[in-house]
Amino acid sequence: MKRNAIELDIRVPNQTRYLSLIGRIGEDIAKELDRYSGDRETLAYQINLVLTEAMVNAIKYGNPENREDSVHILINISDNELFIRIYDYGQGFDINEIPEPDFEGLDDRGRGIFLIKSLMDSVCYKRDLKGNVLEMMKQLH
Numbered sequence: 001m002k003r004n005a006i007e008l009d010i011r012v013p014n015q016t017r018y019l020s021l022i023g024r025i026g027e028d029i030a031k032e033l034d035r036y037s038g039d040r041e042t043l044a045y046q047i048n049l050v051l052t053e054a055m056v057n058a059i060k061y062g063n064p065e066n067r068e069d070s071v072h073i074l075i076n077i078s079d080n081e082l083f084i085r086i087y088d089y090g091q092g093f094d095i096n097e098i099p100e101p102d103f104e105g106l107d108d109r110g111r112g113i114f115l116i117k118s119l120m121d122s123v124c125y126k127r128d129l130k131g132n133v134l135e136m137m138k139q140l141h
Helices: 016-031 040-062 111-119
Strands: 006-013 070-077 081-088 122-128 131-139
Touching (some): 016 040, 040 070, 040 111, 111 122, 111 131
Antiparallel strands (some): 006 070, 081 131, 122 131
């Protein structure tokens, strides 16, 4: 691990009541990045939103039947990037097949993925040895 690198390995029960906790952890991380020259408050809001949306999807679609499962989150921060992985154990999906949400109607399907893709520099969802993993990366300038 690099000298200035930070790594967090978080596991929380598969319940929505932990969403705000994980969002706040993301906010706190963003606010403490000494080497980030941009607006930390904006970055904090974005990381909170991305983590919350990704967790909602993991709980709702990745582990829907088993509330005993946990949501596994890995956050790595180096000098120039923030890398987040969220693992789930569901059947998976093709992230590129998710349609843009209907912002005018009541159907909000696809909203979380749309927001994540809009706020992060790269996003992919793939099969992993343990299940599925949503990988998100943000450049820190």
